[in-house]
Amino acid sequence: MNFPSELYRFRSASTKYFEDELLRAVRGQEYFFSPIASLNDPFDCNPVIEDSSDRDILKFYRNIGRKYIISEKTVKAHYPDLTRKMIIAEMKKSYRVDFKNVRKTRSSFRNIFQSYRQHSKAVCLTEDWESPLHWAHYADAHSGISYCFKVVLQEAELIGDDLPLAMDYVRDRPVLSDVDLLCWLEGNDFEKNPEYALAADSAFNALNLTKSMNWKYEKEWRVQKRFAGIAAYKYTPALRVESIILGARCSTEVTRTVTKHCAGYCKVFSARLDDEKFSLLKEEI
Numbered sequence: 001m002n003f004p005s006e007l008y009r010f011r012s013a014s015t016k017y018f019e020d021e022l023l024r025a026v027r028g029q030e031y032f033f034s035p036i037a038s039l040n041d042p043f044d045c046n047p048v049i050e051d052s053s054d055r056d057i058l059k060f061y062r063n064i065g066r067k068y069i070i071s072e073k074t075v076k077a078h079y080p081d082l083t084r085k086m087i088i089a090e091m092k093k094s095y096r097v098d099f100k101n102v103r104k105t106r107s108s109f110r111n112i113f114q115s116y117r118q119h120s121k122a123v124c125l126t127e128d129w130e131s132p133l134h135w136a137h138y139a140d141a142h143s144g145i146s147y148c149f150k151v152v153l154q155e156a157e158l159i160g161d162d163l164p165l166a167m168d169y170v171r172d173r174p175v176l177s178d179v180d181l182l183c184w185l186e187g188n189d190f191e192k193n194p195e196y197a198l199a200a201d202s203a204f205n206a207l208n209l210t211k212s213m214n215w216k217y218e219k220e221w222r223v224q225k226r227f228a229g230i231a232a233y234k235y236t237p238a239l240r241v242e243s244i245i246l247g248a249r250c251s252t253e254v255t256r257t258v259t260k261h262c263a264g265y266c267k268v269f270s271a272r273l274d275d276e277k278f279s280l281l282k283e284e285i
Helices: 018-028 054-063 072-078 084-094 099-105 107-119 132-138 153-159 178-186 194-208 213-218 252-262
Strands: 007-011 030-035 048-050 120-126 145-151 168-170 175-177 210-212 220-226 232-235 239-246 267-273 280-284
Touching: 007 132, 018 030, 018 232, 018 239, 018 252, 048 178, 054 099, 054 178, 072 084, 107 120, 107 178, 107 194, 168 213, 175 178, 175 194, 178 194, 194 210, 210 213, 239 252, 252 267
Parallel strands: 048 175, 168 210, 239 267
Antiparallel strands: 007 120, 007 145, 030 120, 030 232, 120 220, 145 239, 267 280
């Protein structure tokens, strides 16, 4: 993937946690991850899920060589007091791949989908710091700030952390089937079933990287993580603050706070209105 040389994140400077957030970002590479399910667009990464027939689900399991609907490890996680012999007996009774058990467990697919959305959190970024719309919508009408990040691939890859991924903008809302969700969940080795590999990729994109074409102007990238709870700051080695841009309407107090905490850590710029065009310029402070 060709990453932009820089990515940006717009933030309000009027919140009670602004200074704490600034310090975490500049000095600790910790950024606030918001729940995908509560972002401003309810269509965001929220595909339509359609029923697959019991026969298609059964065919999927058999084609990938699965004898049981769930793994021994999963049963052990739910029933930690059971011995291995008891676990195997329970799997044969309740989770063997057959029509009866497929019908009994199919509702769990939707629960997995909803659980995934509830646990998915994101840092939303853009390639474009100059957009007046970004400043107006996400930085308190130009009175907030924008973080400028360098994408640090080596550090993220070293510890296996998530990298920024570009959003995909589409005209029609994605539609996934229960089998598509299973392909995504089981997506390990589909060498003998390339159609399942394609379905797994499509499901991943629909669940993580798909928005309406109406948002294309945002040129959005995201770093996503999955964890329990509402939201939290998380160390993110893929993103390092290179500089901070103050909005054209930033107050003297915000300017003083940013320059104080960024001294010795990153550069600080101030945005100003272009005298001839509907665009922004920046000057180092």
